[in-house]
Amino acid sequence: MDNKTKIPSKAPPELLTDRFGRRLNYLRVSVTDRCNQRCAYCAPYSEKFKNREDILSFDEITRLVSLMVSMGVEKVRLTGGEPLVRKDVTDLVSMLKDAGVKDLSMTTNAVLLERFASTLTLNGLNRINVSLDSLNPEKFKLISGGGDIVPVLRGIEAALGVQHHHLLAVAQHFDGGPLGLIVPAGHGGEGLGDQRVRANLHP
Numbered sequence: 001m002d003n004k005t006k007i008p009s010k011a012p013p014e015l016l017t018d019r020f021g022r023r024l025n026y027l028r029v030s031v032t033d034r035c036n037q038r039c040a041y042c043a044p045y046s047e048k049f050k051n052r053e054d055i056l057s058f059d060e061i062t063r064l065v066s067l068m069v070s071m072g073v074e075k076v077r078l079t080g081g082e083p084l085v086r087k088d089v090t091d092l093v094s095m096l097k098d099a100g101v102k103d104l105s106m107t108t109n110a111v112l113l114e115r116f117a118s119t120l121t122l123n124g125l126n127r128i129n130v131s132l133d134s135l136n137p138e139k140f141k142l143i144s145g146g147g148d149i150v151p152v153l154r155g156i157e158a159a160l161g162v163q164h165h166h167l168l169a170v171a172q173h174f175d176g177g178p179l180g181l182i183v184p185a186g187h188g189g190e191g192l193g194d195q196r197v198r199a200n201l202h203p
């Protein structure tokens with residue numbers, strides 16, 4: 001075969017790097033700007049949300065993430081707003097796992113987690129990060145714009161039930177202490193945070 005008839009080989013996609021040449025393998029995807037809480041530091045009541053047609057569809061997100069995976073991205077975190085208020089977001093979890101995301105996680109306020117914890121896990125979500133400002137019900141209510149902590153704690157409990165071999169982290173920004181980590185017992189932790197959540201749910 002002479003040079004003229006050679007079929008040019010398709011160059012493999014370049015790996016993503018920053019300007020210092022370091023590999024980038026982590027991507028955060030905001031799936032909605034909506035939320036079911038109104039935290040004082042984040043979401044003013046006057047806020048206007050984007051029109052549905054102005055946000056990426058699940059197919060579009062999956063195409064973009066697939067491209068990123070081919071360029072070396074291994075970890076993807078779904079965020080919002082609150083990702084669980086996006087209709088059928090559990091389907092997106094399946095689509096992204098099928099697209100080859102190795103480590104798929106979600107940051108959530110956990111208000112709807114009790115309903116979705118099992119399906120999220122079944123569909124391939126690897127980790128859940130719960131953003132929780134306080135375990136004190138009154139403080140929580142104040143910070144979250146009138147929110148009720150009970151569904152949040154139930155959501156965490158449900159996730160602990162189905163995510164038993166994964167880390168579940170709870171950040172307590174406003175309780176003054178260090179970050180509270182929920183590590184299911186037997187997986188590098190003694191379940192300290194787990195006990196605190198359960199103590200608040202079942203005093």
Ligand code: SF4
Pocket residue numbers: 035036037038039042043080081082109131
């Ligand atoms: S739960 Fe998170 S996204 Fe929702 S209003 Fe509070 S800080 Fe903002």
